[in-house]
Amino acid sequence: MPISLFNLRGLRDAAADLMLGSSCPGCHAPGWGLCEACRELLPSKPHRLVRPGWQPASQRPDQVSMPPAIATGWYREPLSSIIIAHKDDGAWQLAHQLGGLLALSIAGLVPQDRTGLKEQRARSPGVVLVPVPSDQVAVRRRGYDHSRALASAAGRRLGLSVVPLLIRSRTAHDQVGRGRDARLASQSGTMQALNASSRPVIVTDDLVTTGATIVEAVRALRAAGCQVQGIAVIGDTPKRATGGLRSADHPDE
Structure with missing residues (x-):
């Protein structure tokens, strides 16, 4: 047989x-x-990413003006285990699959014509991808920058450049048990843009919980004069799950 x-x-x-x-x-x-x-x-239908207090062009002091944000899927099994394995357990080969998922969210933020995004960008370069900076202590421990790797994998699929404009200028305090406002306040001023991009940028990350880190990334880029066109992430964490995330890089979220 x-x-x-x-x-x-x-x-x-x-x-x-x-x-x-x-x-x-x-x-x-x-x-x-x-x-x-x-x-x-694995998720294949990206959805709009929202958090309390995020409003487009908000004029209210208790709300944060944020660009459009898209997540590829919900942060639950098996996606959650895959993200953790890539970030914390040395499964670096997963950057290819996860980069493909991130590309789905990015594509929803970039206008396309019939030729397709990659061909269109090759003819007339538009946006650039800016990954949320990983914690440098974690990067040295792993020997690997997972955030930049994911942005690069997604960029290769879409024909978009990755420009690591952001650095962490200081470390946020421990956020366990803190509410949204306290986390936002603790994150404020923790990032800095090295320079401004002459092209619109899309901020990328693997997942978002409360969104404090993403808010700070957008703030730092805008302060440097960047036009932030949108935010693209892979995993959107349900509110009930935010207390149990295993993440060495974004404990503030």
């Missing part, structure tokens, strides 16, 4: 589990890389 492709994959995954202890970063089933079941569960 001929060996089917399905059987070959089963043998491969069994060997991976036996010899290397390899498993899917989404569901932890034995095998190399993302399993087919987790791939099928």
